[in-house]
Amino acid sequence: MATSFKTFDPGKDSVVTRNLLHEAIPVTGTIISGTYGSPSPSTNVKNYSHGMFQSVYDYPYLSSSANHIFDLTMGFSATSHLSGTTAGGAAPTQRAKKINIYNEMAQVLAGFDENSAVRRFDEDGDLTGGTKIDEAYFVNFTRLLAKDEIKKGSFSLTLGISNGTGLSAYASPFAQTLTITDKSGSTGYKVNSPAGDYGILFATGSATGAKNAVDATGLIAVDRGYAKVGLIYYQAGIAVISSSVFGSLLSSSVSMSARSTGTTPVLSASVNGNFISSSISGACTDFRHRIQNISFNNTTELNSTVYFCRADNTDFNYSSNPTYLSSSKMVVKNNSQDVPISYVTSVGMYSADNELLAVAKLSEPLKKDPTTEFTVRVRLDY
Numbered sequence: 001m002a003t004s005f006k007t008f009d010p011g012k013d014s015v016v017t018r019n020l021l022h023e024a025i026p027v028t029g030t031i032i033s034g035t036y037g038s039p040s041p042s043t044n045v046k047n048y049s050h051g052m053f054q055s056v057y058d059y060p061y062l063s064s065s066a067n068h069i070f071d072l073t074m075g076f077s078a079t080s081h082l083s084g085t086t087a088g089g090a091a092p093t094q095r096a097k098k099i100n101i102y103n104e105m106a107q108v109l110a111g112f113d114e115n116s117a118v119r120r121f122d123e124d125g126d127l128t129g130g131t132k133i134d135e136a137y138f139v140n141f142t143r144l145l146a147k148d149e150i151k152k153g154s155f156s157l158t159l160g161i162s163n164g165t166g167l168s169a170y171a172s173p174f175a176q177t178l179t180i181t182d183k184s185g186s187t188g189y190k191v192n193s194p195a196g197d198y199g200i201l202f203a204t205g206s207a208t209g210a211k212n213a214v215d216a217t218g219l220i221a222v223d224r225g226y227a228k229v230g231l232i233y234y235q236a237g238i239a240v241i242s243s244s245v246f247g248s249l250l251s252s253s254v255s256m257s258a259r260s261t262g263t264t265p266v267l268s269a270s271v272n273g274n275f276i277s278s279s280i281s282g283a284c285t286d287f288r289h290r291i292q293n294i295s296f297n298n299t300t301e302l303n304s305t306v307y308f309c310r311a312d313n314t315d316f317n318y319s320s321n322p323t324y325l326s327s328s329k330m331v332v333k334n335n336s337q338d339v340p341i342s343y344v345t346s347v348g349m350y351s352a353d354n355e356l357l358a359v360a361k362l363s364e365p366l367k368k369d370p371t372t373e374f375t376v377r378v379r380l381d382y
Contacts, residue, residue: 004316004320005350006309006310006311006315006316008307012308013307013308013309013310014305014306014307014308015305015306016303016304016305016306017303017304017305017306018301018302018303018304019301019302019304020299020300020301020302021299021300021302022151022154022297022298022299022300023147023297023298023300024295024297025145025295025296025297025298026293026294026295027069027070027145027293027294027295028293029158029174029291029292029293029294031044031056031058031069032056032069032288032291032294043060043061043062044056044057044058044059044060044061044066045057045061045285045288046061047281051094051097051279051280051281052073052097052101052280053071053072053073053101053140053280053281053284054071054072054073054281054284054285054288055068055070055071055072056068056069056070056071056072056288057069067144068142068144069141069142069144069145070139070140070141070142070145071139071140071142072137072138072139072140072284072287072288073101073137073138073140073280073284074098074101074135074136074137074138074275074280074283074284074287075097075098075099075100075101075102075103075105075135075136075138075280076098076099076102076134076135076136076275077099077102077103077106077120077132077134077135078099078103079120079134080134080135081134082134082135082272082275082276083095083098083099092275092276092277093276093277093278093279094279094280097280098275098280101138101280102134102136103118105121105136105138105238105240106118106119106120106121108194108195108236109121109193109194109195109198109231109233109236109238109240110122110127110193110194111193111194113127120132120133120134121133121134121136121231121240123200123228123229123230123231123242124200124228125190125192125198125200125231127192131228133230133231133240133242135242135243135272135275136230136240136241136242136243137240137241137243137283137284137287138238138239138240138241139157139238139239139241139294140237140238141237141238141239142237143237145237145298146237146298147298147299147300148235148298148299148300148301149196149197149234149235149237149298149299150232150234150237150296150297150298150299151234151296151297151298151299152182152185152186152189152197152199152234153182153183153184153185153186153187153199154182154185154295154296154297155180155181155182155185155199155201155232155239155295155296156179156180156181156293156294156295156296157179157180157181157201157239157241157291157293157294158177158178158179158180158291158292158293158294159177159178159179159180159245159246159290159291159292160173160174160175160176160177160290160291160292161173161176161177161178161245161246161254161290162174162175162176162254163176163254163255173289173290174292177292178203178204178229178245179203179204180201180202180203180204180229180230180241180245181201181202181204182199182200182201182202182232183202183204184199184200184202185199185200185232185234188200189234193233195233195235195236195238196233196234196235196236197233197234197235198231198232198233198234198236199231199232199234200228200230200231201228201229201230201231201232201239201240201241202227202228202229203227203228203229203245229241229242229244229245230242230245243271243272243275246270246271246290247270247271247272254270254271254290255270256270256271256273256274256278256283256286256287256290274286302381303381303382304379304380304381304382305379305380306377306378306379306380307349307377307378307379307380308375308376308377308378309347309375309376309377309378310373310375311344311368311373311374311375311376312373313370313371313372313373314370316342316344316368317339317340317341317342317368317369317370318340318342319342319343324342339369339370339371340369340370341367341368341369342367342368342369343365343366343367343368344362344365344366344368344376345361345362345365345366346359346360346361346362347359347360347362347376347378348360349378349380358378358380360376360378362376
């Protein structure tokens with residue numbers, strides 16, 4: 001029988017699958033904190049006239065080869081002790097913008113409470129109470145890196161927290177480090193966010209100046225748990241880092257920015273002072289200068305439909321190709337008693353109204369005659 005089309009049996013000829021693909025993403029601190037200009041201006045870091053955030057690229061951003069890695073910004077809540085006036089009676093630099101950024105991030109990631117007020121970030125995910133994160137840095141990874149989501153339990157961010165005076169301390173910030181991880185992310189993630197799943201970020205590291213004792217594993221112990229210093233939103237691809245990593249977590253607050261007094265460069269401004277007196281771009285530059293490494297695994301969700309195209313012994317033994325016939329005779333037969341033979345080179349997928357939807361090409365022709373049967377497995381990914 002010269003069969004050209006065969007109808008799929010939905011019950012046995014197709015199956016839907018879902019696979020998660022992971023890719024390791026290492027982002028070195030040299031790219032982030034000054035490979036292309038040390039430390040500022042960096043030609044791979046783009047600042048904007050609105051001054052709300054800065055964008056980091058893996059190459060000078062004016063180059064067509066540059067890839068956008070992440071956006072960096074910071075802010076504090078309206079209830080933060082930093083949002084009021086300073087001792088001199090002046091308001092914090094860009095106060096309204098810093099509050100707006102915090103509220104924007106909190107609105108998207110934490111949502112609203114029962115009174116329609118924007119929730120504040122909570123260090124342990126307890127939105128009804130607990131310790132709030134009122135001052136934070138926000139690292140927003142691009143879809144190029146994060147894909148569909150950041151893999152739970154894979155995030156790591158190493159920060160330099162060395163302190164001192166003089167420009168040498170600013171030029172070598174990694175003598176002491178803290179590593180921030182979502183160590184419980186694979187099993188202890190939260191689901192009470194409008195932006196999807198998120199995990200708690202914990203501080204680990206080599207900081208001998210840590211306020212709390214360092215246990216044998218290097219984790220900074222706080223009470224019976226570990227130091228909670230932020231949140232990681234997996235599907236959104238956003239890390240929220242509390243300013244406490246440079247302040248209250250340590251026995252002495254880190255001086256964040258390099259300023260010149262006369263001809264002598266010195267470190268100045270604690271993290272709180274940096275949040276108050278620096279512009280958003282300036283504070284982001286100071287934070288970026290202390291990023292040693294970022295790494296995580298991204299996740300790509302691959303949905304597939306697998307079709308089993310079955311050719312029984314009586315199917316597809318003839319071809320509709322015009323070259324199959326010569327003077328009304330099949331060119332693949334030497335005499336009329338020979339069995340019909342065809343060579344399968346491709347599989348077409350058609351809709352119910354005979355519209356060609358997809359074509360699968362075989363790597364080599366398959367010989368088909370009444371003595372053979374085979375199944376071609378066609379997978380559509382989307």
